[in-house]
Amino acid sequence: MPLxxxxxxFLLIFICSTTACNAQSTPRQSLLALSKTDHTLAIxxxxxxxxxxxxxxxxxxxxxxxxxxxxxxxxxxxxGGSLHELNVIDLVAQKPLTNIDTRPLFGPHGIVFVNGKVWxxxxxxxxxxxxxxxxxxxDWSLGTGQDRTHMIYVTAxxxxxxxxxxxxxxxxxxxxxxxxxxxxxxxxxxxxxxxxPTARCSEGFDVxxxxxxxxxxxxxxxxISIVNLASKKLSAKIDANVKGANRLKFTPDGKLVFISSLQxxxxxxxxxxxxxxxxxxxxGHGAAGMLMDPNGARxxxxxxxxxxxxxxxxxxxxxxxxxxxxGNPDGMAWSKGY
Numbered sequence: 001m002p003l004x005x006x007x008x009x010f011l012l013i014f015i016c017s018t019t020a021c022n023a024q025s026t027p028r029q030s031l032l033a034l035s036k037t038d039h040t041l042a043i044x045x046x047x048x049x050x051x052x053x054x055x056x057x058x059x060x061x062x063x064x065x066x067x068x069x070x071x072x073x074x075x076x077x078x079x080g081g082s083l084h085e086l087n088v089i090d091l092v093a094q095k096p097l098t099n100i101d102t103r104p105l106f107g108p109h110g111i112v113f114v115n116g117k118v119w120x121x122x123x124x125x126x127x128x129x130x131x132x133x134x135x136x137x138x139d140w141s142l143g144t145g146q147d148r149t150h151m152i153y154v155t156a157x158x159x160x161x162x163x164x165x166x167x168x169x170x171x172x173x174x175x176x177x178x179x180x181x182x183x184x185x186x187x188x189x190x191x192x193x194x195x196x197p198t199a200r201c202s203e204g205f206d207v208x209x210x211x212x213x214x215x216x217x218x219x220x221x222x223x224i225s226i227v228n229l230a231s232k233k234l235s236a237k238i239d240a241n242v243k244g245a246n247r248l249k250f251t252p253d254g255k256l257v258f259i260s261s262l263q264x265x266x267x268x269x270x271x272x273x274x275x276x277x278x279x280x281x282x283x284g285h286g287a288a289g290m291l292m293d294p295n296g297a298r299x300x301x302x303x304x305x306x307x308x309x310x311x312x313x314x315x316x317x318x319x320x321x322x323x324x325x326x327g328n329p330d331g332m333a334w335s336k337g338y
Contacts, residue, residue: 024052026091030335032073033309034061035326041075041089042325049323053094057087065111066335073335074111074118081107081124091335105129105141110152121152121163128152128163142191144172153207162207164216169200171216173232194232198225204247209254217245217259238275242268247290251314260287260301267301269317279317283310291332302329
């Protein structure tokens with residue numbers, strides 16, 4: 001065999017072994033995690049906890065969500081309310097796609113994928129909006145008139161939207177309602193807003209799995225506010241003293257509520273029925289983004305100042321491991337099936 005052919009043969013083997021041939025495909029169920037420092041989205045195998053790929057994203061990534069088919073991820077580029085971009089990631093090919101310019105909506109932050117659309121809060125514009133991947137357009141928006149419209153939850157039928165307004169200390173309940181504006185008029189759909197006062201700096205929140213209650217925690221005074229979603233009224237306040245509260249999540253069975261704190265680094269656990277504190281778990285110097293395992297086994301908590309994600313066993317309420325996805329981890333989401 002000529003020397004040139006042999007050399008090229010071994011060169012091909014070397015290139016293959018160091019690049020493409022080592023590429024790992026995205027698991028059908030993946031954990032997605034953002035690094036604010038590295039400006040990357042990590043795709044993680046939830047079984048082995050190995051990072052499969054790191055994909056570049058914009059300058060201030062905060063929250064991430066995946067499409068229902070698990071093929072695409074969307075990342076909010078926040079900039080404290082000043083930026084105007086959703087990054088789109090092909091999770092199968094593991095590469096960035098064309099970004100979405102959200103203008104005139106500024107400061108996209110909270111994000112969910114419901115009913116085939118991407119729904120997001122736009123803090124800088126005091127609004128919520130939606131993007132339709134099928135048409136490639138921003139197809140709807142609604143102002144809240146409240147300050148720092150931050151996190152968002154959309155019901156499965158896309159008929160109700162819940163959002164926290166951090167500086168106003170309120171929760172907005174937005175309902176797509178069939179109304180008759182005057183007698184004998186033809187009914188039509190319109191969005192109605194109910195504003196529920198909670199506590200100033202109420203930010204992280206979650207809706208109970210049975211859809212009866214919304215819990216939100218204040219970073220300023222540590223109070224947990226509970227909203228009855230049927231009556232659309234504040235039903236209770238708990239003086240939990242969770243100062244620096246950032247995110248709040250129910251366990252999949254609805255029995256426990258977890259609250260992360262950027263100030264203390266403690267993870268506070270509450271019993272949802274008795275509304276009593278169960279435990280405080282020291283996980284680092286500050287805790288932000290949080291994600292429940294759908295099978296109810298674990299909760300992942302981004303210890304942003306410590307540059308790792310703590311993994312908590314939901315049966316023992318003990319730390320079972322750590323995951324490193326890059327500097328200043330925060331927003332996380334699941335990608336399921338494609």
